[in-house]
Amino acid sequence: MSSILTNNSAMVALQTLKAVNNNLAKTQGEISTGKSVASASDNAAVWAISKVMESDVQGFKAISDSLALGESTLAVGKKAAEATTDLLTQIKGKIVAAQEENVDRAKIQTDIEALTNQIKSVVGAAQFNGKNIVNNSDLTSILSSLDRDGQGNVKSASIEFRGQDLTTKSGTVETANAINRIGTVADDGTYTVGAGATLSNVAxxxxxxxxxxxxxxxxxxxxxxxxxxxxxxxxxxxxxxxxxxxxxxxxxxxxxxxxxxxxxxxxxxxxxxxxxxxxxxxxxxxxxxxxxxxxxxxxxxxxxxxxxxxxxxxxxRAETISLGGAGNTGGVVNEGDGFRIALDGKTFDYVARAGDTLNDVAQGLKRVIDAGQIDGISVKVNLSDDVISSPPTIQIDNDNASTVALTVDDGAGGQASGGLVGLDGINVSTKDGAEAALSNIETLIQRSIDSAAEFGSVQGRVETQSDFVSKLTDSLKSGIGALVDADMEEASARLQALQVQQQLATQSLSIANQAPQQLLALFR
CATH class of the missing domain: 2.60.40 (Immunoglobulin-like)
Known part of the structure; x- marks a missing residue:
């Protein structure tokens, strides 16, 4: 039945044209934006996932910046430690030369003092963006990752390291907080914490x-x-x-x-x-x-x-001081544990840094006593492979004309000594001073080497993490692209097909709209 009121063919053609136009608009949107999911209305679930991943990408970009900053800071610290090691090695050469009798020790001492001042200059200038990691033992954190669990919870991860203090500062002993870990050793092998003794000068x-x-x-x-x-x-x-x-x-x-x-x-x-x-x-x-x-x-x-x-x-003849004691549980030394030896009214302090052992404390005390340059006083350190059962000891000998008073003390919670404490006091102007300096310079060189090695190890870890974060960021970007990016080859082919469909639908609608015109012939 034909009707002039209802044109079913035109309605069908019109709906077809609308559908083709909608598909064509969507395809043109994909081509213009490059995305198959450009908004939440396109695919809510995929869009939500992609946005979370995009936020992670932005986070990892910030982490890459943090790692780059940390790597640069570590590089400066490592270079400073390496330069310090080289300068200390030069000082060792001067000290070795001073062991000879027929040398001008005064001129050698002048060279040593110049090299020591250069070390101080290197340590003081070794900063990056205001951060110096060779003049303190502070803990430093470098943001290294964002970790997301299956429930969507996010937490940050960091690479932590301590500064390597290569200064010559003496530290501060808090003797009010006794740790009971130091004492003079009597002839029967016992010790008394905080004991006083007479440093004899007789045979x-x-x-x-x-x-x-x-x-x-x-x-x-x-x-x-x-x-x-x-x-x-x-x-x-x-x-x-x-x-x-x-x-x-x-x-x-x-x-x-x-x-x-x-x-x-x-x-x-x-x-x-x-x-x-x-x-x-x-x-x-x-x-x-x-x-x-x-x-x-x-x-x-x-x-x-x-x-x-x-x-x-x-x-x-020397008096023996043990670093053992009632507080020597496990042989552990905490940061800020201070040790004091008083000789003839002069005090010599060493305060442990983070990571120090009792052997480090013994060597530090020897250096500061030697640096005090008390005439006739000689010091020897006996290190230990088992600081629990056999703690390290310090022997102090008096070759003066009279006896010398000796006391020992300790205390927790002090300010740590610098890693190169005692360097200032190296003095090769005398035979005894040259001999003492030779043993002390070895421990200083080793400490500087350990500092450079520590920085190098952490720097390698940061470089590895930076490379991983870069690759992880690329993987996230690829994943986002797989979720939301449009297939341009497919979109191009579909665009051409839809354009043809649009033309055909338009033509069909035009034909359908002409159908009522045929009814006019019946009334002629």
Whole structure:
């Protein structure tokens, strides 16, 4: 049935044209924006996911900037530590040259002071954007990542490292907060925290008492340090006690043990006097036949009577300070733990940095005492492989004309000493100063090397993370593109097809609109 009121064909053609126009508009939008999902109305779920990923990309761009800043800061710190190591190595060369007697130590000392000032200049200038990581031990964080879990929760991650203090500052000991980890060691091996002692300047003695005459054919042997005195009586008669003491005294003297003298101090008594600074001397005697004698040092307690394998110890003159104590649980040293040694009214402090061990503390105390340049005072450090059962010790010797007062103390919560504390006090103008400087410069060089290595390790980690973040950002961008980017080849082909469909739909609508015109012929 034909109608002039309702044109079904035109309505169908019109709906078809509208659909084609809608598809054409969408395709043209994809081509113009490059996105198949340009707004939430296009695909709400995909659009939401893409926006979260886009926010992560922006976050990682900021992280890349943070990593670049941190890497540059570390590079400056590493260069400063390396330059400091080179300068310290030059100082070591000067110190080695000062070991010779026939050199101008005053001129060498001038060179050392110039190099020391240059180190201070390097450490002071080693900053990037106002951040200096070689003049403190502060903890520094570099933003390194954003971590998102399955529930959408986000937390940041950081690369943390501590500055490597290469200054010469002495630190501050808070003696009011005792940590009970330092004490003088008595002859019986005990210690007393905060103890006072007299740093003696006199020799330690050991007495060999000859108990019986030396029968004919008997042999007397005395192992003394790394030397040995042996006497066999081949005279044909027994040697009286009062005669053999002269033979023994002369024989031990002829061994030439450094810092040791022998004398006859009574009938049958030979006294061995030692001003040896740091090394104890072992005395072990044996005899054959009926001959007997005893060895009794004045320090270390009485020794067993004269049989074979009964060693006695003539202890070193130096006073021994142990870094053990009631507070030495696990041998741990906390940042700010301070240690003080007072000599003749002068105080010498070392305050632990983060990461210091008891061995580091012992070496630090030696450096500051040596830097104090007290005439006649010598220091030796005995490091330990097991700081729990056998803590490191410091030996201090007094070669002055009079005794020196010695006290020790400690305290927690102080301000840490600089990593190069003691460098200022290096003085090679004397033989003793040159010898002390040689051992101290090694620990300073090692500390500088460790600092450069620490920075290099962290810098390598930052570089790796920066490379990862860059690749991760690229992957996120690719993922976003896969979700929302338009397929331009497909859109182009579809555009052309829709344009043809639009033309055909327009033509169909035109034909459909002409259908009522045919009814006019029926009324002619």
């Amino acid at each position: 330690n003695d050991a007495t060999i008492t000859i108990a019986t005459e030396v029968a004919n054919g008997d042999t007397v042997t005395v192992n003394f340090a790394d030397q040995q005195f042996t006497y066999t009586n081949n005279t044909g008669i027994a040697i009286a006690v009062a005669d053999f003491d002269d033979i023994l005294a002369a024989g031990l003297a002829n061994l030439g043990v450094e810092g040791v003298t022998t004398s006859v101090t009574g009938a049958g008594e030979v006294t061995i006097s030692s001003t040896n600074k740091f090394e104890s001397i072992t005395i072990q005697g044996s005899s054959t036949g009926a001959t007997t004698f005893t060895v009794d040092p004045d320090a270390g307690g009485p020794q067993p009577a004269a049989a074979a394998d009964a060693p006695a110890t003539l202890v070193a």
